[in-house]
Each structure stands twice: as C-alpha cells, then as structure tokens.
Amino acid sequence: MSADTDQPTDTGRPTVCILGCGLIGASWAALMLHHGHRVQAWDPVEAARASFAARLAAPLAQLNRLSPRSGDPLALLSVHYSVAAAVADAALIQENAPESIPTKRALYAEVEAAALPDAIIASSTSALRWSDLPPGLTDPSRLITAHPFNPPHLVPLVELYGIEDAVLDQADAMYRGCGQVPVRLRKDATGHIANRLASALWREAVNIVAEGIADVQAMDAALVNGPGLRWSVLGAHMAYHLGGGAGGMAGYLAHLGPSQERRWASLGSPSLTPEVCAALVAGIEVEAAGRTIPQLETQRDEALIAALLARRETPHV
Amino acid sequence: MSADTDQPTDTGRPTVCILGCGLIGASWAALMLHHGHRVQAWDPVEAARASFAARLAAPLAQLNRLSPRSGDPLALLSVHYSVAAAVADAALIQENAPESIPTKRALYAEVEAAALPDAIIASSTSALRWSDLPPGLTDPSRLITAHPFNPPHLVPLVELYGIEDAVLDQADAMYRGCGQVPVRLRKDATGHIANRLASALWREAVNIVAEGIADVQAMDAALVNGPGLRWSVLGAHMAYHLGGGAGGMAGYLAHLGPSQERRWASLGSPSLTPEVCAALVAGIEVEAAGRTIPQLETQRDEALIAALLARRETPHV
Known part of the structure; x- marks a missing residue:
C-alpha cells in the first residue's frame, strides 16, 4: 500500500522514516511533513496503516496555524507494508514501537539490514534507556534516543542521548529545522530529564x-x-x-x-x-x-x- | 509621612493595608492600586517608606499593559509611619513582614489593637504555616495565609488557608477582583501547594x-x-x-x-x-x-x- 501517488522528489530535505503509526508516530510524521521532509511510514497493523494519513489531518492543520505553508504536505507521505521499503533512502528513522526491549531490538535488526549505512536510528522511547537498545546492532553509534514530549508536534522539547557526537549533531540539526528544541543529555538516564x-x-x-x-x-x-x-x-x-x-x-x-x-x-x-x-x-x-x-x-x-x-x-x- | 495629597475617597473598593514595603509588598500594592483599592502602606524602615511610591512605577506600568486603566493609581496610595495609621479603616491587611514568628506575632498585636474588628489579616508567608501565627490574637478566625507566587502582580496564584469560611470567601472575592486566582488549601501545610x-x-x-x-x-x-x-x-x-x-x-x-x-x-x-x-x-x-x-x-x-x-x-x- 502506498499513498505516494503524487510524491515530489525535490524538497531538498532528507527523507524521514516513521516506524510505528500510533499517536507519537502520527505527531512526528505531521511535524516532519509540515517542514518539507518526505515521510515513509510503517506499522505492522493494517488498520494503523490504513488510517494513518487521515490521522495526520488534525496535527497538520494545527501546524499550519503556527507556520502557514503552501502545498499539500500529504503529497510527501508514503505508507509501507515492509520495514525495508519504509527505511529505504531515509536519513532519519524515528522509531515509535511499543516499550518492549525485544520488540525494539528485533525491529532494529530489520532496519539495519535495509537502511542506508549512515542513517540515524532515533528511538522515541520514554521508559527505556539508550543502553537497553543497542545490543544486536552492528553499529551502535548510529542509534540515539530522541524523546519527544506529548503532543510532540506542539511541544518543542526533544531529549537526545547517544554515543557519537557527529550523529547527535546531525539529528539535532534536523529536529531544529522542524522548529523543535533538542536538549542533550550527558548521561544515559531512565526518564531522560x-x-x-x-x-x-x-x-x-x-x-x-x-x-x-x-x-x-x-x-x-x-x-x-x-x-x-x-x-x-x-x-x-x-x-x-x-x-x-x-x-x-x-x-x-x-x-x-x-x-x-x-x-x-x-x-x-x-x-x-x-x-x-x-x-x-x-x-x-x-x-x-x-x-x-x-x-x-x-x-x-x-x-x-x-x-x-x-x-x-x-x-x- | 504621607503621599496621599490627592487621595480619592470614592473608589467604591475596600481599603487595603500593606505591611512591609519590600519586593512582595510593592507587588501587592501595585496590584491593589491598579484595581482601584486605596492602599495604606507601612514599613518600619524609613528608606523603604521613602522609596515605596517610586518602586511601584514599574509594576504599575506592567499592569497597565495587561489591563489599561485611566487616572493615576498612585493617587490612591498613602505611606505611614505607624501601623495604627496604616491599618485604620482597611478591610484587608496584607502582611509581608520577615519570616520570623516573633516578628509577625508582635505585628499582629499592634494590628489587632488598631484595625477594624472585622478586618482580615492576610499573611503572605511562604515558609511558615498558618498554625504558627495566631497565638496572641484575640480572634484567630480573622487571620489567613494568602501566599502569592513571585512576582505576585504577574502570577495569578494566591494560596489561601484559614479556619473560617466566611473570611476566606471575602478574601477570595477581593483577590479575584484584582485578577488573581485564589486556590484553597484544605489543610495547613508547610510550603502550601x-x-x-x-x-x-x-x-x-x-x-x-x-x-x-x-x-x-x-x-x-x-x-x-x-x-x-x-x-x-x-x-x-x-x-x-x-x-x-x-x-x-x-x-x-x-x-x-x-x-x-x-x-x-x-x-x-x-x-x-x-x-x-x-x-x-x-x-x-x-x-x-x-x-x-x-x-x-x-x-x-x-x-x-x-x-x-x-x-x-x-x-x-
């Protein structure tokens, strides 16, 4: 399934993958689309995929009041059956899976097999620490936690932790480009700040x-x-x-x-x-x-x- | 000393006494004056009395941006040498003395000797509990704690505690009339809420x-x-x-x-x-x-x- 019938390819902004089409995934997707990123979304549940574009209408309308934009941001959205298709060509992969360590680790294995080698894997995890997540990854330095505060598209804070400054700098710039305020943790901590x-x-x-x-x-x-x-x-x-x-x-x-x-x-x-x-x-x-x-x-x-x-x-x- | 050379007597709002001309006293005074109360202020220190009217200029200008008013609110201010003169005819006596139990109790004895019998004595105390204050008062039910949050003229919260509902209702209405949001405590507690x-x-x-x-x-x-x-x-x-x-x-x-x-x-x-x-x-x-x-x-x-x-x-x- 794909909603990208009229997807522009010249936005100039990196493609973002959204893994998990729940409340947080929808909020991230709306924010990224509004700021001109192509968004490739995936969810294992058919109903979540089918309703995803419709769920974005309200947050997109709210974002448009904060900073009016022209064009239909949904033209930048595609929704995918497979993780591999969703992560393809994405520079940032925002993971919003359930707060289960095995679930997230299994997902990361799929991601790493299909994603660009330098793509950033950013977990929205609220309950887990960064150190719970990397085992199984070939390159843990590409993984960061990037925790938003609900509702993410209307609350600027994104809390970042990772082990590679260059990766954090790149993620920081992408979130900042969407109007967010990234804050860096110096230490892995349950509950972030x-x-x-x-x-x-x-x-x-x-x-x-x-x-x-x-x-x-x-x-x-x-x-x-x-x-x-x-x-x-x-x-x-x-x-x-x-x-x-x-x-x-x-x-x-x-x-x-x-x-x-x-x-x-x-x-x-x-x-x-x-x-x-x-x-x-x-x-x-x-x-x-x-x-x-x-x-x-x-x-x-x-x-x-x-x-x-x-x-x-x-x-x- | 008195600054009431042109004091109107027909504002229709009850007179308020401000005891203690420091930061909190100045903020309360500005708020009350802005909302049309006559304010009678007292401080034991001559320098505090002498500079009090000048200290009100900035908060009064800020309040005027929030709700523009006509006339010079300072025309409603008087500053007094004696507690007795400051409390005379006041319906509400807002006490902003140092956080010392003996100091406050000694002040209340002076207040009770000179104030109207039904005047409310409201303490801005931050560190003390209501129960620390009434010993020595003939009528403890007229005493309440009414704790503002800094800066009081720009933060609506006023936390109220006392033992007589009618007194609390009357104070509540006066603070509300000045745009504040009074919140009632059900129990005397250090640090209020x-x-x-x-x-x-x-x-x-x-x-x-x-x-x-x-x-x-x-x-x-x-x-x-x-x-x-x-x-x-x-x-x-x-x-x-x-x-x-x-x-x-x-x-x-x-x-x-x-x-x-x-x-x-x-x-x-x-x-x-x-x-x-x-x-x-x-x-x-x-x-x-x-x-x-x-x-x-x-x-x-x-x-x-x-x-x-x-x-x-x-x-x-």
Whole structure:
C-alpha cells in the first residue's frame, strides 16, 4: 500500500522514516511533513496503516496555524507494508514501537539490514534507556534516543542521548529545522530529564491529594496559575537564581539552601493505594467537569498553540 | 509621612493595608492600586517608606499593559509611619513582614489593637504555616495565609488557608477582583501547594545536575520547552488523565501506576554539598550568559505578560 501517488522528489530535505503509526508516530510524521521532509511510514497493523494519513489531518492543520505553508504536505507521505521499503533512502528513522526491549531490538535488526549505512536510528522511547537498545546492532553509534514530549508536534522539547557526537549533531540539526528544541543529555538516564521532573512533581502532587492538603482540582489550578506558568518562561534553576536577590544562585544557596534541604526532607512519599487512586479518579472527574478526553485534548492544543505564538513574539528567559 | 495629597475617597473598593514595603509588598500594592483599592502602606524602615511610591512605577506600568486603566493609581496610595495609621479603616491587611514568628506575632498585636474588628489579616508567608501565627490574637478566625507566587502582580496564584469560611470567601472575592486566582488549601501545610511542588521538582533538577545527567542550562531548557510549557496550560493530574488513553486517569493508574511508583523510587535525594552548589553556580552563569539579574527579571516579566495575554484569549484547560 502506498499513498505516494503524487510524491515530489525535490524538497531538498532528507527523507524521514516513521516506524510505528500510533499517536507519537502520527505527531512526528505531521511535524516532519509540515517542514518539507518526505515521510515513509510503517506499522505492522493494517488498520494503523490504513488510517494513518487521515490521522495526520488534525496535527497538520494545527501546524499550519503556527507556520502557514503552501502545498499539500500529504503529497510527501508514503505508507509501507515492509520495514525495508519504509527505511529505504531515509536519513532519519524515528522509531515509535511499543516499550518492549525485544520488540525494539528485533525491529532494529530489520532496519539495519535495509537502511542506508549512515542513517540515524532515533528511538522515541520514554521508559527505556539508550543502553537497553543497542545490543544486536552492528553499529551502535548510529542509534540515539530522541524523546519527544506529548503532543510532540506542539511541544518543542526533544531529549537526545547517544554515543557519537557527529550523529547527535546531525539529528539535532534536523529536529531544529522542524522548529523543535533538542536538549542533550550527558548521561544515559531512565526518564531522560523531562519525565524525571514530571515524575518528581507528580509524586508531591499525589501526596498533596493523599494527605488531604488540597483536592485534585485545586492542586492543578495552583500549578497552572503559579509554578507551571512561571516554568513556561523560566527554568527552575533560573527561578532560584532570581530568588536569591542581588546574590543570585550563590546568595540563594548560602541563605536558603539549608531551608530547601529541610523542605526536601518534608516532601511526601505516597503510594498509589486503592484509596489514593480512587481520590485521584474522583478528583479528576470534578476537574474535567463533563469534558471528554478529546475535548480536553483540543483545549490543551489550543492553549499550547496560543502559548507558542506568544513566546515567538516574546521569547522565554 | 504621607503621599496621599490627592487621595480619592470614592473608589467604591475596600481599603487595603500593606505591611512591609519590600519586593512582595510593592507587588501587592501595585496590584491593589491598579484595581482601584486605596492602599495604606507601612514599613518600619524609613528608606523603604521613602522609596515605596517610586518602586511601584514599574509594576504599575506592567499592569497597565495587561489591563489599561485611566487616572493615576498612585493617587490612591498613602505611606505611614505607624501601623495604627496604616491599618485604620482597611478591610484587608496584607502582611509581608520577615519570616520570623516573633516578628509577625508582635505585628499582629499592634494590628489587632488598631484595625477594624472585622478586618482580615492576610499573611503572605511562604515558609511558615498558618498554625504558627495566631497565638496572641484575640480572634484567630480573622487571620489567613494568602501566599502569592513571585512576582505576585504577574502570577495569578494566591494560596489561601484559614479556619473560617466566611473570611476566606471575602478574601477570595477581593483577590479575584484584582485578577488573581485564589486556590484553597484544605489543610495547613508547610510550603502550601506551589512551593511544595517547586521544591519537589527542584530536588530532581539538582539531582540531574549532581548526577551529571545534564548541565544546568540543558535542564532549564528541557523544563521550559517541555513540562513547564505543558503545565502552563494543563495541570499535572490532568496531564496523566490525558496520558491514559481512552481510560483516562483510571486507565493510566491501572496500566502505568506501578511503573510510576518504580520511577518515584529511582528519583534522587541530592544534598547541597559545596561541590553541588559550585556546579549550580557555575551552570547558572553559563545560562545567564552575561545577563544581569535585573535584565533577567525584565525578560521574565515580558514573557509572563505575553503568556498572560495569550491565555486571556485562549484559556488554559
């Protein structure tokens, strides 16, 4: 099956292969197509392949609001039965397979047999570390983790880790060319940076509900109208640099470091017991107030688009 | 000393007293003045009193960009030598004294002797709990904690705790009338909600630097372009509700709750050792790239104003 009846060959941008046509694959594909890359997609499931082009309509329309483009980006899309056909001629192979080490390793063996020798294999893995993935590859240096943040086409962050700087530089340039903000890890780490931060914050957010300090809706309202808003313009380290008065970070650490350590010691270590889970589920129903998940996603995306347009005029710190 | 040479008396809004003319007091005063409250300010230090009106120029100009108003809001300001004069006729007394229990308690004794019997005493305290403050007050129910998030005039969150619903309702309405978003705590807690979340996130942010996973600048870039951006439009609980597929929060907890608990167990517990502090100070210098703290604050405020204007058109979830 192929949707490439009218595929241009002169975009001048490298071809990208998308392995896995789920939510993350669709978001990556829309982003790459919008920025003029030919995209060759593969999924083992026929229904996923058949519906893939249709799934791209919404993210492509959103991207077009952020940076209007002419022409039909779907003309650059092809969807393939075989991994070998999908990876052919691709400079970047973005893998979005299930979070299973054997599944990914088996897929990489197929990829390596058919791909260009210098093609980059980039895994979107969220849960696994880079070091879980390369065994079986002849050339592990071509493999990187490139973890996006949901929804990838509207959140600029891509977290990169690999062992070969030249490969990372090349991937960095391709993501940056699509408007993303790649961030380099110096060390292979479970959860990269962003999910470690999200997990650390959510642990205390769950604790706040479990301890009865605030309900789910109040907790979320505090975040969105307080630290979340500020972290959208200013990093956490930078916030403490500005919280230290004229002495900056050094002054903050000297004066308030000990109280920050006491605060850390007082944070909670909740467990997701049935009672806590029930409180979270009941609380989120109050907060959702009848809005379905697709409705909430639409609201999220609209608000993200507005925030992205605002920061384009007035950059974050 | 008094700056009320041309003080209107017919604004129709209750008079507010600001105790403590530092950074937070100035931000509160600007916000209240901008929204038409008469503000009576007091500080024990002559230099703080003398410079107070001048310090309000910048935040007032910023607020005027968010919601243009006519007239000179400084006409509503008076600055006083005595606590008794500053609290006279005030419906809300916003206390921004140093984070010392004896200092605050001594101040409340003076306040209670001179204030209207039903005036609300609202403490901006960040580090103390409500229960640290009322001993000595004849009527503890008039005391609340009302914790803003820096900079208060540009970050909507105000965290409220007290023991009398009617008092909280009245304070809630006054803050809301100034464009703030009050959030109620159900329980007295050190760090309220927002600083608990900020502290939990920063612990892992420090760990990421201490462990060498990423440098300070990369850590902040990941936050601002990833989870921070998303938390400015969507709460942390709501993010997991949308991360659970069609099953929402319940589906997320059922399928990924155990992996989230494992992630929590893998988060770091750094100490602010001299080596870690040196890495943070060196890293923030790289990130600041020569920008002074006032320059960084200006950039932060500009970006916050842009974000607030964007969310006014397109509300967060």
